[in-house]
Amino acid sequence: MRINVIGGGPAGLYFALLMKRHAASHEVAVFERNPPDATFGWGVVFSGRTLSNLREADEVSHRRITASFETWDNVDVVLRDSKVTVRGNHFSGIARLRLLNILQERCAELGVELRFRAEVEDVDALAADCDLLVGADGVGSLVRERYAEDFRPALDAGRNKYIWYGTRRLFHGLTLIFRESDAGVFAAHSYKFSPAASTFIVECDEEAWARAGLGARTDEETRRYLGEVFARDLGGHELLSNNSKWINFLLVKNRKWSRGNVVLVGDALHTAHFSIGSGTKLAMEDSIALFRLFAAGRDVSSALAEFERTRRPVVEEYQQAAHESRLWFERARDYVRLPPLEFAFSLMTRSKRVTYESLRRRDPAFVAARDAALEG
Numbered sequence: 466m467r468i469n470v471i472g473g474g475p476a477g478l479y480f481a482l483l484m485k486r487h488a489a490s491h492e493v494a495v496f497e498r499n500p501p502d503a504t505f506g507w508g509v510v511f512s513g514r515t516l517s518n519l520r521e522a523d524e525v526s527h528r529r530i531t532a533s534f535e536t537w538d539n540v541d542v543v544l545r546d547s548k549v550t551v552r553g554n555h556f557s558g559i560a561r562l563r564l565l566n567i568l569q570e571r572c573a574e575l576g577v578e579l580r581f582r583a584e585v586e587d588v589d590a591l592a593a594d595c596d597l598l599v600g601a602d603g604v605g606s607l608v609r610e611r612y613a614e615d616f617r618p619a620l621d622a623g624r625n626k627y628i629w630y631g632t633r634r635l636f637h638g639l640t641l642i643f644r645e646s647d648a649g650v651f652a653a654h655s656y657k658f659s660p661a662a663s664t665f666i667v668e669c670d671e672e673a674w675a676r677a678g679l680g681a682r683t684d685e686e687t688r689r690y691l692g693e694v695f696a697r698d699l700g701g702h703e704l705l706s707n708n709s710k711w712i713n714f715l716l717v718k719n720r721k722w723s724r725g726n727v728v729l730v731g732d733a734l735h736t737a738h739f740s741i742g743s744g745t746k747l748a749m750e751d752s753i754a755l756f757r758l759f760a761a762g763r764d765v766s767s768a769l770a771e772f773e774r775t776r777r778p779v780v781e782e783y784q785q786a787a788h789e790s791r792l793w794f795e796r797a798r799d800y801v802r803l804p805p806l807e808f809a810f811s812l813m814t815r816s817k818r819v820t821y822e823s824l825r826r827r828d829p830a831f832v833a834a835r836d837a838a839l840e841g
């Protein structure tokens with residue numbers, strides 16, 4: 466088979482390497498507009514279950530990825546000056562760049578043709594030149610746009626603004642911090658993704674953002690302002706920018722997932738709010754699901770139809786959980802008046818996938834303390 470993949474993010478690279486590993490006779494090319502060492506953002510997180518899927522799909526890359534992991538089981542909820550720790554949550558963090566480098570290396574070893582600095586403009590030409598064209602070109606997908614009449618995408622922007630920073634301050638565990646300034650409530654999602662750095666994503670509602678004048682501040686002024694809001698958490702460390710910009714989360718859904726020999730995967734196909742940390746996982750699991758259909762001997766049209774039929778319900782369940790989570794963060798200013806234990810309980814159960822019972826299994830001491838406080 467001749468396969469062209471547009472986009473060298475986690476979805477595109479992983480699909481390319483799985484197909485090439487399965488049959489060396491496949492001709493697989495990945496077109497990526499950036500050089501190999503360029504990336505946006507800092508670290509990404511995976512939950513425990515994703516890892517067994519990756520191990521089954523390709524043990525070599527799984528070993529390399531897990532060797533670079535920072536792992537933890539605690540979620541720390543910081544509200545004003547109290548910190549509540551909830552245990553029993555299994556997460557791992559890795560630098561996005563490290564993850565991409567591992568996948569690039571593995572592609573190269575297996576003989577995938579990696580074309581960096583190759584911005585695709587003519588999607589039709591690439592589609593005509595192969596048996597399968599994979600649109601793995603991220604949230605702003607050109608492939609999706611080019612065939613919008615077939616895919617019929619639905620795009621919906623979140624109300625909050627967010628910005629993705631890094632810091633040398635090491636947050637051991639997923640640390641969700643809520644601070645108030647004169648302008649409003651600011652939330653930070655932070656976790657260590659390497660021995661030397663943490664991700665630090667800040668989000669706030671439009672009102673707080675406007676009152677703080679963040680639209681008119683330079684990069685340095687913004688980091689200084691947020692550095693003051695989170696001064697007690699950052700412990701003297703500065704926020705690090707990587708061309709960081711304020712954006713609104715964009716929810717992506719598509720009525721159809723393929724047309725002819727063209728299919729979308731990863732963020733081009735669907736997004737899930739970053740507060741449940743599932744974007745990379747979903748992107749790579751799309752690739753596994755699609756790959757398995759080809760490995761089972763299906764032809765292009767039956768594989769693409771079956772991919773949509775079997776994968777859509779899984780994706781929609783995550784999108785629903787992520788949506789609930791996003792709404793919770795959009796209403797954070799209503800919750801910050803809760804007492805710390807109740808606030809942490811509300812935060813932990815926000816996606817409605819974690820229930821009272823499942824939380825009690827994860828961390829009985831936390832649930833007992835919260836119940837006692839509630840009765841008291």
Ligand SMILES: Cc1cc2nc3c(=O)[nH]c(=O)nc-3n(C[C@H](O)[C@H](O)[C@H](O)COP(=O)(O)OP(=O)(O)OC[C@H]3O[C@@H](n4cnc5c(N)ncnc54)[C@H](O)[C@@H]3O)c2cc1C
Pocket residue numbers: 471472473474475476477496497498499506508509510511583584585586601602603604606607628629666730731732733739742743744745746747748
């Ligand atoms: C603030 C934030 C925090 C996040 N945190 C997490 C997290 O903790 N855990 C998690 O799992 N996920 C997280 N995500 C989501 C995660 O980054 C994405 O879901 C994931 O990267 C999707 O992978 P992808 O391969 O589909 O797309 P991308 O990673 O976006 O890759 C698409 C690639 O296509 C290339 N491209 C686009 N157009 C063209 C073109 N025309 N020609 C050539 N190349 C092109 C781009 O350069 C890019 O390299 C977060 C996202 C955000 C915004």
